[in-house]
Amino acid sequence: MSNVTLDADKAGWMHDLRSLIERRVGLRVADHQREQLARIAAEACGRFGYADPPELLRALSTAPDDAPVVEHLIANVTIGESHFFRDRAQMAFLEQEFLPDLIARRQSSSRTLRIWSAAASEGQELYSVAIMLDELIDRPDDWNLHLLGTDLNVEALRRATEGVYSNWSLRGLSNIRRLHYFDSTGKHDTRQVKAWMRTRARFIYQNLAADTFPSMLNDLHAMDLVLCRNVFIYFDAVRVREILQRIVATLAPGGVLLLGASDLVNPQIPGLDIEMRPGMCFYRKPLQHASPQTPTPKRPNKPAVPGSLGGARHAAGLPSGSRPVAKASRPAVADRHADFLATLQEQVAAQRWQEIAEFAEREADRFATSSEASLAVARALGNLGQQDAALRWCERALPLAATDPDAHFLHALLLQEASRVEEALKAFRRAIFLQPDFVLAHYQYALLQLGAGRREGGLRSLYNVRNLLAAAPADRALQGAEHMSCGRLAQIIDNELSLHHESRPG
Numbered sequence: 069m070s071n072v073t074l075d076a077d078k079a080g081w082m083h084d085l086r087s088l089i090e091r092r093v094g095l096r097v098a099d100h101q102r103e104q105l106a107r108i109a110a111e112a113c114g115r116f117g118y119a120d121p122p123e124l125l126r127a128l129s130t131a132p133d134d135a136p137v138v139e140h141l142i143a144n145v146t147i148g149e150s151h152f153f154r155d156r157a158q159m160a161f162l163e164q165e166f167l168p169d170l171i172a173r174r175q176s177s178s179r180t181l182r183i184w185s186a187a188a189s190e191g192q193e194l195y196s197v198a199i200m201l202d203e204l205i206d207r208p209d210d211w212n213l214h215l216l217g218t219d220l221n222v223e224a225l226r227r228a229t230e231g232v233y234s235n236w237s238l239r240g241l242s243n244i245r246r247l248h249y250f251d252s253t254g255k256h257d258t259r260q261v262k263a264w265m266r267t268r269a270r271f272i273y274q275n276l277a278a279d280t281f282p283s284m285l286n287d288l289h290a291m292d293l294v295l296c297r298n299v300f301i302y303f304d305a306v307r308v309r310e311i312l313q314r315i316v317a318t319l320a321p322g323g324v325l326l327l328g329a330s331d332l333v334n335p336q337i338p339g340l341d342i343e344m345r346p347g348m349c350f351y352r353k354p355l356q357h358a359s360p361q362t363p364t365p366k367r368p369n370k371p372a373v374p375g376s377l378g379g380a381r382h383a384a385g386l387p388s389g390s391r392p393v394a395k396a397s398r399p400a401v402a403d404r405h406a407d408f409l410a411t412l413q414e415q416v417a418a419q420r421w422q423e424i425a426e427f428a429e430r431e432a433d434r435f436a437t438s439s440e441a442s443l444a445v446a447r448a449l450g451n452l453g454q455q456d457a458a459l460r461w462c463e464r465a466l467p468l469a470a471t472d473p474d475a476h477f478l479h480a481l482l483l484q485e486a487s488r489v490e491e492a493l494k495a496f497r498r499a500i501f502l503q504p505d506f507v508l509a510h511y512q513y514a515l516l517q518l519g520a521g522r523r524e525g526g527l528r529s530l531y532n533v534r535n536l537l538a539a540a541p542a543d544r545a546l547q548g549a550e551h552m553s554c555g556r557l558a559q560i561i562d563n564e565l566s567l568h569h570e571s572r573p574g
């Protein structure tokens with residue numbers, strides 16, 4: 069450990085370090101946390117071999133987001149205190165009202181639930197919901213339960229995946245639950261979530277301050293429930309508004325958002341209705357979510373699902389704004405078709421999924437004859453959480469798009485959503501066959517295999533992605549998911565490999 073003299077109040081670097089952290093990850097270090105930050109900086113100097121905090125600061129200012137020193141600092145600055153069944157009033161609402169209603173509605177339809185613990189810390193929140201679902205659902209294994217926990221603290225994610233907790237973390241749990249859902253670890257003060265329960269939850273990296281959701285690629289879309297609790301304290305008001313906007317877009321119609329009691333946000337969240345219950349409030353997205361009345365952006369937004377307009381991959385997408393629409397021999401028909409595509413293109417760019425679904429209903433025939441339009445509807449419906457209908461539209465488009473890797477990739481994602489694992493694997497293989505360097509298809513294929521317990525194949529596919537990425541510059545945007553750099557995905561894969569106790573590929 070370096071021997072740095074620290075006087076947090078006087079040190080000029082403190083101000084710069086705080087702004088750097090805020091700029092990089094959107095985290096605001098409060099005044100009362102300066103001493104703590106000073107200690108963290110001193111510890112990081114020792115660990116990474118910097119003479120003093122100014123030298124550390126210089127290194128940080130040029131290091132990429134996934135550099136070990138950056139990740140180490142973030143892991144230490146973010147305080148991940150959490151425990152099981154935190155906030156009794158909210159847990160009672162979930163257990164007694166929201167989840168039973170949702171389960172009853174889905175029982176006779178898709179039997180799919182999508183739940184996101186944003187800022188999941190070490191997973192206590194998500195496993196609490198998993199426990200409730202296990203108790204409320206008759207045969208949970210017959211359901212598609214998508215339970216996703218995200219955080220930017222990689223160490224916390226690793227612990228969440230391992231599921232080992234101290235008695236202190238388990239303080240909100242009855243003895244019956246402790247025994248039923250946890251194994252002894254051999255130590256008197258910790259217990260581990262049982263293996264079958266751990267497979268129901270998935271934990272991945274996600275910086276809430278980054279513009280990377282909603283997206284079907286990381287499964288962050290069409291959520292029935294989002295828990296985003298006790299994290300907004302770290303952000304300023306502007307950042308909170310931006311994140312909330314993206315969360316609203318990530319909720320399915322009828323979906324609910326829970327915030328933490330300490331998250332003092334403006335009680336009015338545009339696009340959500342607030343509802344009160346004893347000791348708590350929650351936010352619900354109306355069933356018929358009005359399309360935002362924002363003007364169509366000049367540049368298309370990033371699509372929430374892969375391969376659509378505006379992305380680098382045009383194969384399956386509609387023509388981008390800059391691409392001329394092909395001239396047809398019958399100008400009037402061609403003009404009408406161009407108008408039709410232009411309208412659709414505008415809706416996709418503005419992510420007006422509900423409007424696209426309604427458009428497709430009105431103009432079903434016209435949509436059905438265009439694979440591009442059908443795929444756009446499939447993506448829109450996927451983003452609205454209507455997976456069955458999305459799959460039907462995608463399969464309608466496939467005969468017309470048989471050689472299009474994006475179409476097969478979308479098909480695979482939708483099959484995966486429907487827990488049709490074998491068919492999804494086949495569709496991923498088809499996408500990879502059509503485009504061998506399709507990184508995201510390899511990656512999703514790997515995760516699906518690992519999730520299905522096919523460790524060997526899954527790891528092989530992860531290495532394939534890692535090798536493909538090794539040839540690309542770290543800062544290059546990933547084809548099909550422009551918000552993600554090749555370097556970032558490589559880092560995520562290295563984490564994934566280390567979770568599977570594998571050494572990094574040479």
Ligand SMILES: C[S@@+](CC[C@H](N)C(=O)[O-])C[C@H]1O[C@@H](n2cnc3c(N)ncnc32)[C@H](O)[C@@H]1O
Pocket residue numbers: 093094095146147148149150151154186187188189190193218219220221224274275276277296297298299302328
């Ligand atoms: C106090 S814990 C909250 C845990 C849990 N949600 C709860 O309420 O018990 C705050 C978590 O937010 C995470 N966090 C902070 N900034 C974040 C960001 N920009 N993106 C994602 N997670 C973030 C921290 O790593 C930490 O795990």
